[in-house]
Amino acid sequence: MADNKPVLSISIVTPDGRVYEHQGDFLVVTTAIGPLGILPKHVPVIATLKVDEVRVKYGEEQDRIAVNGGFMEFSNDTATIVADSAERQSEIDVKRAESARQRAQETIKQAKASHDTDSLARAEVALRRAINRINVANH
Incomplete structure (x- = not known):
């Protein structure tokens, strides 16, 4: 991401605090009406999330986070996910x-x-x- 191409800022918070914060090239969430992929410059969106994984891709890497409900707000290349609970793959x-x-x-x-x-x-x-x-x- 050092080549100055647009990136997403992704943050996942729960009532217990921030669970995840990272920049990425692509975000995938599962909303109440189906999967949603978000690239930089995506139109603003607010969506209810289902119990499912959130994937954050950056370069050749990918993070997976188990999110148990909540909602996502996206605008200006910043995604904020407010979840009932969430766990990073490595912490499960x-x-x-x-x-x-x-x-x-x-x-x-x-x-x-x-x-x-x-x-x-x-x-x-x-x-x-x-x-x-x-x-x-x-x-």
Whole structure:
């Protein structure tokens, strides 16, 4: 990025603080209506994010961050992602994520058996988050 070509500034924050800050050539997020790729000079956008990975490409490198919901605001080559929670690929504890996945699957079974729709909904979100963390960690 030393060749003075336009770059993106990307920041991911959670209620616990800043999780990620970097410059990149290309940003990929999953919005409520589908995937969105952002290059420098993209039009401004505000979007709700799904539980999925965020990818930041810079040169030949790529960072992956597990983002668990939130929203993104992009303007003037700056993307700010405000997420419920987020973890960089290198910081994901796969064993903990696997345990969370197993707990969520068991809770889903119990909630379906007892027709507990509130517990079922919470467990399904927990399952999506655990699977997202596992997928990001295994790339």
